[in-house]
Amino acid sequence: MDRRTRIFLSICLLAFCLSFIVQTVFQYLGAEKSVWGGNPGWQREIAFWNVGCAIIVFLALRLADGHLGMAVATGCTVLFFLLGTNHLFAFVSNPSAQFHWPPLLFNYVGLAFGVRLLLQQRDSNMQVTKNDG
Secondary structure, three states: OOHHHHHHHHHHHHHHHHHHHHHHOOHHHHHHHOOOOOOHHHHHHHHHHHHHHHHHHHHHHHHOOHHHHHHHHHHHHHHHHHHHHHHHHHHHHOOOOHHHHHHHHHHHHHHHHHHHHHHHHHHHHHHHHHHHO
């Protein structure tokens, strides 16, 4: 696994861990400052999904396999897009719901870095294929 992939996945791991904390320790933020309101059961369930995602990312980092790392990075990039877009719609529907703009921003930054990583990897693979042929 190359350095860029390790850095990206480490950031993803941090994001999943922080999201777990927000969804468990700071549930009131979702209740008071989001369009969606609070629901401890759903927020715990989201936190559990974050644990599962964090474990997948952690194991990919530990195994250090480049192909596995890129597969996990692809999934994280798609997740950044979906989560960011979900927060974008919530923020647009009610701009005063302050909870949505930080995850909107963080997810789209993650998306940008993920897309950049995936494109660089694609270009690198195309260069290797071209040199082999």
